[in-house]
Amino acid sequence: MNEINRKVLKHYQIRKTRKQKEEFRKFLVDELKQYGCMDYVKEYDEVVSYFTIGPSIGKEEEVTHLVKQVSMDKLLMESDGIEAVKWAIDNDDYIVALKNEIAMVASLKNQSYSEVERILDQNFSKLIKK
Structure with missing residues (x-):
């Protein structure tokens, strides 16, 4: 997993409120669509x-x-x-x-x-x- 994806997952894990998690989920989905991160589907699956x-x-x-x-x-x-x-x-x-x-x-x-x-x-x- 590259450094950006590690940071993304770590950032998600420390977020606490439901609103923050929902905003971050939207960000992740946009990132997945933009970059087509086929190698990281399992990691994204854990947070979306x-x-x-x-x-x-x-x-x-x-x-x-x-x-x-x-x-x-x-x-x-x-x-x-x-x-x-x-x-x-x-x-x-x-x-x-x-x-x-x-x-x-x-x-x-x-x-x-x-x-x-x-x-x-x-x-x-x-x-x-x-």
Whole structure:
């Protein structure tokens, strides 16, 4: 683990208030997205509540790697916007993109489509109740 990631994890560990932890989690998620830290998924997994995946699953190695590494109860889906949907699936059909994401997760996790859909819905429900 590089020095920056050590500092990030140490900083998180000394933070005490819920608000500070939430702010820091947002910072970590932004860092993960910006730098694609595939080598540090397990370290980030210790300090973030959820990871979001977009329509580029199966197309971008980082997203596919993340899904393989993180447990189902920590995954959320997002579209990344219509332009990302167009780029990822060569189509601007939002529903097709979401169904494709679920199917890809199901394949990577060796679970049924309906089970993955149920778990993702459950994760989202938990998130909005916080």
